[in-house]
Amino acid sequence: MKLLEVNHLSKSFGNQEILKDISFHVEDGEFVSILGPSGSGKSTLFRMIGGITKPSSGSIILRGENIIGKKGHISYIPQSSSLFPWRTVLQNVLLDQELSGKVDKERAVQLIERAGLKGYEHAYPHELSGGMKQRVSFIRSFMNPQSLILLDEPFSALDEFTRLSMHKWLLSIWSENKKSILFVTHNIEEALFLSDRLIIFSEKPANIKAEFTLPFSRPRNTELLLTEPFLQWKRKVFSLLVNE
Amino acid sequence: MKEVFYKGWRPILVIILFLILWEMSSFVFQIPGWILPAPSDIFRELVVGWSNYRDDLFSTIQLIIIGLTIGSGTGIIAAILLHLYPKLRQAFYPILIISQNIPMIVLAPLLVIWFGFGLLPKIIVITLVCFFPITISLLDGFRQTDRDLVLYMQMVGASKGQIFRKLEWPYALPFLFSGLKISATYSVMGAVISEWLGASKGIGVYMTLASSSFRTDRVFVAIMIIIVLSLCFFLFILFLEKKFIKWKGKEEGTIHEIT
Numbered sequence: 001m002k003l004l005e006v007n008h009l010s011k012s013f014g015n016q017e018i019l020k021d022i023s024f025h026v027e028d029g030e031f032v033s034i035l036g037p038s039g040s041g042k043s044t045l046f047r048m049i050g051g052i053t054k055p056s057s058g059s060i061i062l063r064g065e066n067i068i069g070k071k072g073h074i075s076y077i078p079q080s081s082s083l084f085p086w087r088t089v090l091q092n093v094l095l096d097q098e099l100s101g102k103v104d105k106e107r108a109v110q111l112i113e114r115a116g117l118k119g120y121e122h123a124y125p126h127e128l129s130g131g132m133k134q135r136v137s138f139i140r141s142f143m144n145p146q147s148l149i150l151l152d153e154p155f156s157a158l159d160e161f162t163r164l165s166m167h168k169w170l171l172s173i174w175s176e177n178k179k180s181i182l183f184v185t186h187n188i189e190e191a192l193f194l195s196d197r198l199i200i201f202s203e204k205p206a207n208i209k210a211e212f213t214l215p216f217s218r219p220r221n222t223e224l225l226l227t228e229p230f231l232q233w234k235r236k237v238f239s240l241l242v243n244e
Numbered sequence: 245m246k247e248v249f250y251k252g253w254r255p256i257l258v259i260i261l262f263l264i265l266w267e268m269s270s271f272v273f274q275i276p277g278w279i280l281p282a283p284s285d286i287f288r289e290l291v292v293g294w295s296n297y298r299d300d301l302f303s304t305i306q307l308i309i310i311g312l313t314i315g316s317g318t319g320i321i322a323a324i325l326l327h328l329y330p331k332l333r334q335a336f337y338p339i340l341i342i343s344q345n346i347p348m349i350v351l352a353p354l355l356v357i358w359f360g361f362g363l364l365p366k367i368i369v370i371t372l373v374c375f376f377p378i379t380i381s382l383l384d385g386f387r388q389t390d391r392d393l394v395l396y397m398q399m400v401g402a403s404k405g406q407i408f409r410k411l412e413w414p415y416a417l418p419f420l421f422s423g424l425k426i427s428a429t430y431s432v433m434g435a436v437i438s439e440w441l442g443a444s445k446g447i448g449v450y451m452t453l454a455s456s457s458f459r460t461d462r463v464f465v466a467i468m469i470i471i472v473l474s475l476c477f478f479l480f481i482l483f484l485e486k487k488f489i490k491w492k493g494k495e496e497g498t499i500h501e502i503t
């Protein structure tokens with residue numbers, strides 16, 4: 001079933017056209033990535049899906065309902081972990097649920113443990129490393145009752161080692177929790193490794209240059225990164241991005 | 245406490261040296277006590293004269309507590325209103341700044357004319373000196389709220405009220421405390437000034453009586469009391485800050501290492 005449908009979406013700021021006739025969809029439980037250069041309007045797209053910014057034209061439909069200008073229908077993982085410094089890990093994780101009313105502390109503790117953060121429930125964000133903070137931010141979004149998670153380049157501030165282990169960890173919590181993910185990145189490898197489907201944005205004004213369904217089976221391991229089919233895909237996507 | 249000692253010994257040493265120098269010059273140059281009493285005379289009067297100023301002291305403390313409470317309450321409410329209603333802020337912010345340029349010494353007698361000699365004009369004086377630092381620093385705190393955190397709250401659909409309660413208010417708390425520290429110190433001066441206007445009791449009254457009867461030692465006693473009171477209120481706010489803002493512990497720690 002189609003969870004999210006974006007139809008002929010365009011956005012301009014003044015006379016500067018940012019997004020031009022974007023159409024795509026996300027199925028229930030699917031992991032879809034959008035790959036695009038920085039400044040191509042990926043964050044702007046997320047703000048429109050989040051209901052903060054209105055598109056110039058087009059529609060955004062979530063479970064059959066038009067959600068343009070309507071907030072509170074998605075959960076969100078930003079580039080910086082965006083934890084509240086005065087809240088402990090546990091309190092941070094519960095934030096989204098507090099906003100909508102129902103708080104499930106037990107599940108929060110469970111997820112924190114599963115993320116390898118047992119013992120840090122009552123620690124403050126400044127006591128955590130960058131990777132740990134980002135994990136907390138992910139758990140917060142998985143605790144959010146909404147079923148679509150928007151991820152805006154959440155790994156870009158992490159080092160390569162942390163990033164690889166975060167990828168595997170993200171895939172494992174995603175497979176255990178029934179959520180759909182729309183993931184935005186400018187990293188080719190990351191997009192290929194994580195997603196079911198890949199959407200490629202062009203330079204400004206961004207429109208959809210190509211869309212692929214990826215054949216790699218799940219569960220995926222880090223070894224996949226060095227297999228010949230994966231490298232072939234990488235070359236294919238890379239040449240598509242360079243040949244403007 | 246140890247830390248206070250390590251950081252505090254330099255100013256304490258300076259003060260002690262200064263007092264010794266003062267004491268010696270009073271003795272060597274035979275300065276009359278009504279011009280400049282020696283520190284030892286002041287200290288004696290502080291101890292011996294306790295019963296003379298005890299009631300004044302308690303009356304002033306009470307006035308400060310009432311004034312500071314009402315003043316900070318007003319400051320906080322003003323800041324919240326100006327923040328939540330941008331039109332109000334545009335209208336009142338400049339007026340707020342201008343209001344601080346009216347000297348209290350000029351305003352105070354007017355307040356007596358309008359409100360008499362009771363408690364009201366005194367509380368108005370203290371409120372006027374207290375609310376401003378609080379309102380300004382709180383407003384700053386609200387406005388400096390991390391844009392990423394605000395964006396996060398909007399993305400997950402937080403209402404304006406939720407953003408205020410869960411994000412902007414806690415974010416601005418450290419700013420509130422910086423304002424409170426200034427206000428607490430000001431409130432002591434405010435209380436003394438308001439007592440000069442006309443009161444039956446209070447350190448301000450004690451001071452006026454002392455200087456008009458050339459009891460300069462008592463004037464200095466009053467000055468010492470004012471200093472100690474300011475310090476006490478300052479430390480009380482500091483204590484509250486430490487109690488309420490635990491999450492800043494680490495950042496402060498690093499600042500200590502640098503200094």
Ligand SMILES: Nc1ncnc2c1ncn2[C@@H]1O[C@H](COP(=O)(O)OP(=O)(O)O)[C@@H](O)[C@H]1O
Pocket residue numbers: 013018036037038039040041042043044045
């Ligand atoms: N509120 C705004 N007003 C004007 N221009 C904006 C605004 N928000 C974003 N832009 C512009 O839109 C373009 C896309 O930004 P963004 O969505 O952040 O790109 P990305 O996330 O892909 O890096 C940028 O050129 C940026 O300057």
Ligand SMILES: [Mg+2]
Pocket residue numbers: 042043044152
């Ligand atoms: Mg972006």
